[in-house]
Amino acid sequence: MSLAEEMFQAAMDHSPLSATMLGVPGWEDGLEDLSTDGEQVIRDRVARLLDKAETDDTEDPVTLAVIRQQGQAIVDRIDARLVEHTVATMSAPVNSLLMVSSKLDVSQRLDQFPRYIEQAAQRLRESDRRPLSRHLRTGVQRMEGFLALPVQEWEGAHSARIRTAVAGFRDVLASIEDGRADDRAGLCWLPEGERNYANLVRTYTTTSRRPSELHRLGLDIIAALREEYAEIGSRLWGTTDVPEIFHRLRTEMLWDSEEQMIENAVEAIARAEAEAPKWFGRMPSIGCQVRAVPEEEQSTSAIAFYQPSPADRSRPGTYWLNPLGATERSRTLSEVTAFHEAVPGHHYQFSIASETELPNMRKYAFIEAYLEGWGLYTERLADEMGLYSSDEQRLGMLGLDAMRAGRLVVDTGIHAFGWSRQHAVDYLRENTVMTGPEIDSEIDRYIETPGQALAYMVGRLEIQRVRAEAETKMGDRFDVRAFHDLVVGSGAVPLSTLDQIVTAWADAP
Template sequence: MTSLSDETFQAMMDWNPLFATLVGVPGWDDELEDHSPEGHRELRARLTGILGRVDSSDEDPVSRDVIRHQAESIITMIDARLVEHSVSRGLNSPVTLLLRNTSQVDFSQRRHAVPRFLEQVAGRLLDTDRRPLRRHVESGAAHVERFLASPRQEWEGDADLRPAFARYREVLLGLPGRADEQAGLCWLPEGEENYRKLVRDYTTTSYTPAELHRLGLDLIAGLREEYAEIGSRVWGTSDVREIFRRLRTELLWANEDDMLTSAEEAVVRANAEAPNWFGRLPKARCEVQFVPEQDRANAPFAYYVDAALDGSRPGVYFLNPFDATSRSRTLSEVTAFHEAVPGHHFQISIAAETELTNVRKFAFIDAYLEGWGLYTERLADEMGLYSSDEARLGMLGLDAMRAGRLVVDTGIHALGWSRQQAVDYLRENTVMDNSEIDGEIDRYIETPGQALAYMVGRLEILRIRSEARAAMGVDFDIRAFHDLVLENGIVPLSTLGGLVSEWSGRT
């Protein structure tokens, strides 16, 4: 008899079959997402049935929490109908993700599904009362046009897929897009309610958009004090505006090779220090590689890809060298600690190497996943991993970006900010350059709420740790704490808090 955990995992992988192949879970190698209205209704009904049985199931309490979150999360995504207005380079753009995954996932058995997939996505774009931004329509069409103009790629095999991509591009070009002044969900039907649910899903907390907006403003103010302190040591000035100017124009990469070498050295340093902070270390290796050349123009600055379950592929920290000489080298170390060691590589590999059920190993819970990644950026400073104050300025730079996300994501989707208002805020309060800001803002518009998970997750993990330390006093062991956080798999933050409370004797 199939357990409720297994039934939920089946639904999760039906929702995201490319992920199943990526991590080496068999059974989905010939499938792509079903984005048809009928497919979404059928999956939603299955998940509703799971929710109706979770409380009476024989699953353990932690697994029940994860099952409940995963079912509610996918239902929230389906109900928000993001597929009907996500066409650019955001995390939810189906065709962008398809093209990006062709370099990561074996497509030999699923090529036949590509034309149907494109037809489904195009159909959703045509039959809707929602519209993407005009600039996103143009960006998405340009991305497909670049693919159509490129030489035939290995993943296409002998299949004639390009006419289907050309038809999708024609649909995009015929869409009447929204203006930048109406960038957020609050301008779309049911937008305010959908955003409220997405905020709850991505943060796994009860924070309201207004509370998160205020929190972001407060964090930005505090970071300015840290910038002044470290900037005075590096450049002899505490003028934050001058520090920002110099960070945007100085300390840039000389070439791509230096970028790769710096990342590799940071990972080696972190691996050497990790045994003093973690009792359990992952068996899987972590490699640092450049993003494949054909993906660089549309890929993010950096990302991590899970190791295969069977050990056939290590975890990979992908670093994008696109336009390297205009990027700050201060971000190198902090990004390596977040994406690789002790960040996502430790987190994801340790969970995958446990005896937990697959739903616990591979749950999509961004507050835990990205909260841990951001937590390790400051943990790396505690571990003595940063090589200089210049590198610590990079730590502040990513902190400011994540705090700024709380402000602009809620500003766009709850407060009705225009795209330009969000751009101006990040320009004033972070050291990102204009192209980075454009990419970030477009991502937030097409993936509402996801950007909130990072800082909320980090603050919750820090709060949980602080309470455990206070309760245990001299008996608090940071290695045991980290093992507890990572060995229980991917869980909602409230569940993590309960596990740590029980461990520390607070309950």
């Protein structure tokens, strides 16, 4: 077995549910071992493969770079012990398990659900790293919300055991009386937090950039975006006052109904699919459908997310939209989110890579700086493609730009510089158009998934940089369709490796 396949097998064994979510067959009957001993076993296995990668001469350089990045990411996440203080958001193990169960066939692993949930509870009981008190309360509410639902079809004959385990997990959350206060929200307040955060920053950005550098980058981008807001605000409303523009976006540009939100997304994706052949030489062999998040999951689901088509192409890629509170949400974010999550964003990215002859390690690597960098890159590409239907929707593009730039400031602020949760909330309130509930959700996500939010803007800027350098170097030889085929056809790679791939392409005669 090749080193690439060994690392791929280790990564999928570590997270079998992720394999199923990515559409990779062969792991339909497994669930991650959350115990301390179980994590140590997989860590040791991955560490041995990383040692082999140091002297391997059988893999090509790009594949070897992916092997190293993916292996180190597993080690860094295990070492950070996030499972012991992640209980409120989608990244929390139990929340994630319950959320995806209605979207995937979990019938072959239902007997493992109680064990998995009980392991999560045990890690919380034994840990010296407490979640935030507010997150403990949220976790209790979410477990009670699940228990209040009628028995779900997917629970099958295991319903009683699953619900007993969920009730036990709820009781553990409720019993913890020494949760962290909001003014000690970041990793810097936890044992080995500074080192763990530095490792996670490296993992998620695939760069050596320091938190202080990323913090300053975010501040600079936020300042530059204000000029773009003023320009479009002047055209749309005759005002360059950014606070007034923010106020109008928060209070005036709302959906009339849930149905209107879904219809708009369908129309935007159809428009993107029609225009895409001018910008891509290779299109996915399967389409992208739009679906509303089921009502029973809306309270714990993200606003929007993409689910890849399985390897057997038994269903299309799926763009999931959460209609909860649609009439209180800005319609300006509709098109930009559809372009990011679906076409030409993650749907093209995942689908095209999975149809290549690349090793599985390359097809299915989950490298956030590349994946989310591409999604954010396509938000601006969509403007270049002429896909936005109005200046109103372009303001939505700026809105998400500001959110991603704000993430650079706030994520580093919380975890490296000791910001309180309220400090982070205040910063996003002043510098983005997000509503209060959206900001709360975002901040909780940053607290529980340190470093992940940095990947978006760092990746986008790097893709834009390598494209600009290739355009300058190649002149009339530059073909944007070939560039996009190269980027998505290479599979997920570290940013430094992407630079090497594009440079070699641009230098070729």
